[in-house]
Amino acid sequence: MEKIFIDRENGIAYTVLAIYSIYHSANKERTINELVDEIRTMFDVHNNQEQLMKLMKRIMSKKEKLMITVDVKVK
Secondary structure (H helix, E strand, O other): OOOOOOOHHHHHHHHHHHHHHHHOOOOOOOOHHHHHHHHHHHHHHOOOHHHHHHHHHHHHOOOOOOOOOOOOOOO
């Protein structure tokens, strides 16, 4: 596994983008592993840190309140 060192704000930004992507997808019911996979995808897609931070700030500044509900189920 390749190690990549990122600062805390970038880690938060990648997570926000992953959650935003899931929020706007048809399948909102995801496992923890699928969330982690989505965060990894954001690493691959958004490799410019300046653009990453701008995108996160744009998502966070939206007037609409994005609500995320976490329902933990053991199957």
